Amino acid sequence: MTRPTPLSGFPEWLPGQRIIEQTVLDRIRGTFELHGFAPIETRAVEPMDQLLRKGETSKEVYVLRRLQAEGADSSDSGLGLHFDLTVPFARYVLENSGKLAFPFRRYQIQKCWRGERPQEGRYREFYQADIDIIDRETLPNHYEAELPVVVADALASLPVRFTMHVNNRKLSEGFYRGLGLSDPMAALRVIDKLDKVGPDKVAVMLAEQAGASEAQAAACLKLADISTPDSSFVDAVRALGVTDPLLDEGLEELAAVLDTAAEHAPGLLVADMRIARGLDYYTGTVYETFIEGREKFGSVCSGGRYDTLAQSGNDTFPGVGLSIGVSRILGVLFGSGALTVSRPTPTCVLVALPAEEDRPACNRIAAALRGRGIAVEVAPAAAKFGKQIKFAEKRGIPFVWFPGDEQQVKDIRSGEQAVADPATWTPPVADLRPTVA
């Protein structure tokens, strides 16, 4: 075949980058588990009617068909690849509600697909790492304060700073209602465009699409301008002179989210009244997260509270979730060379091969070391030891083992060489596995 070329939007990493990606995913998973989230995975496909419920994103769905679908078997027609993990999770909860213990804390780390036009920070295939807490009938608000703390822990080791902008749908909707707007959702959708089109255009759109007077539009824009790193936003909103019971609820809930984060993840959160999120199903706190200095890449961790996404007959399962855009974060970090790995292979020790007939003896040495948790490979072919050391050097393998009556191991970085026994020798902890810095 002719040499293949990459597919735009479908990133693939070299082994060293994949080790970094795995390390990041492992840390995220480890943090989610420390916070008591249980793992699930959902299938990659969902019925199209599920995928199209959500509006905004539906046009980007990849639809499947079997190459030679038989007429009699159409069980897999009408399927598409999931574009996020929230819609599949809501479906999973409804399907398995009888077998789950509520409140149900779950994490889910999987690839998603969207047929978006590829650009910096936007892929067609990407990893999402989600946590959600879902309950039956009612869901206490403290979970809305808990999730940002979990995400802060999960991302703590990365060499960039994150700022999570939070708002509350009740706050915005209550404010618009208190202002006298009859269609608060329409106002919300317009405010969501603020960063894209600017305040003047938004004022016009508020008049056209949400029936706002000039004074009402000005008040909406004033609200959207409020942004504080603590709960002082409450006074700033009150100063606008609008009152509404739903607004009060929203203010109280959002202040609690800010206060909890102030203790456990200081500096992470900003209350930001212009955060709206395009999706209809959010009903409480909404979150968007940006990498400091890389805001143009868009949000790298978004989510919110949803009260009616998972609903079937009389059963309602309100939830709150946050979704880390792992691929987008890694794209930024790989792009700036901010993460490096000590070697692009797990191998810690190369067992040198004096002659091909020594392979069984070398395999025994390798097996003894592996039995004690040390990653080993045996040299591919007998050759001068200098050549075998170069083989290790090229791969960043730190140690070469020389078999024989008196076995020796050489740290090829320092040149130090010492007698060693595969039943007892141990490398420095820092060399045992590839390390990410």
Add this chain to the structure above:
Amino acid sequence: MTRPTPLSGFPEWLPGQRIIEQTVLDRIRGTFELHGFAPIETRAVEPMDQLLRKGETSKEVYVLRRLQAEGADSSDSGLGLHFDLTVPFARYVLENSGKLAFPFRRYQIQKCWRGERPQEGRYREFYQADIDIIDRETLPNHYEAELPVVVADALASLPVRFTMHVNNRKLSEGFYRGLGLSDPMAALRVIDKLDKVGPDKVAVMLAEQAGASEAQAAACLKLADISTPDSSFVDAVRALGVTDPLLDEGLEELAAVLDTAAEHAPGLLVADMRIARGLDYYTGTVYETFIEGREKFGSVCSGGRYDTLAQSGNDTFPGVGLSIGVSRILGVLFGSGALTVSRPTPTCVLVALPAEEDRPACNRIAAALRGRGIAVEVAPAAAKFGKQIKFAEKRGIPFVWFPGDEQQVKDIRSGEQAVADPATWTPPVADLRPTVA
């Protein structure tokens, strides 16, 4: 929405089962890394012309299209979901050959998709865990002996016995050639049907499709009957009186595979001359693995040596690979209840909540324990402690922590309760994480 129902062929697990699946995948990954295999992942999609190169499986491919593909942008037309990890890996090696160090040892654990009719042991979405070693120009035969040992280590902890049936294409092809058959590949394809259609029908097909005389067909069937747990098959084949240089090569290579496994994975391998593998691209050792007593589920770990799969212009990258069908194995083990998990959540400690206003204090206790690697969640709501203990019990959480001036921790299985400090208390190692038995 109405309560959704499962999709046939797309298995989804409950959290406890997913913890088991993760544990199995982690062990496989850990073993692959101990043997020096580096990780990669390839995108889920491949160009259709790549997927259709392989023949046999191509009719089962899922084809993708974007729901609203724009005329100007057809960059993702003609894509399908990969049905294995070998074809994508060969493509990846060609695409990145300038950046990889050869011989390249890689593992790859990902989902694959096939539009097969779902049945016991056959899914439409499933996990494969692959190892391959690929080199430039030539590949030493010792790798064909090494891979079964790695797989034996990877599957060692599972509560079933595996038997890997191995053959060598050179052996079969050399034998057919030595017999005087002009189209050895045709004979190979017929022998591959032996288990399905039986010897009488195969004899007829050998005559029809491979031009075999009655004596030649009988010799082919005699060869297919040879099966030994050690290298004694060499004498059995020689006794059939056929000679050919390629046959000699195949006998020698297969004997070496058996001898290596006899030392490092005793009882795993059977030399089995009826193993043919349907795929054209194999050129040396071929492998198929069965769970003892569950042979009807089909092979759970297959592969072989391929000399020309990854080829571009003058560059050839011969390789050898084995692919573990993780989902098929788990399907069998879940079906028989052979694997259980100690609890369906990572949580080791539930911090009880005396009153909602104690939540910040309880969060601090949880954070202290998490900082020392212990998975913790705080109770969802203030309630009588008896109710909170029941909450833990229902989830299999072994410990409940009682905050206060004198903090205490209770093992709710034994009822033992003791004063404890979150800065120093440690659970028994066996309770730290869910354990799979």
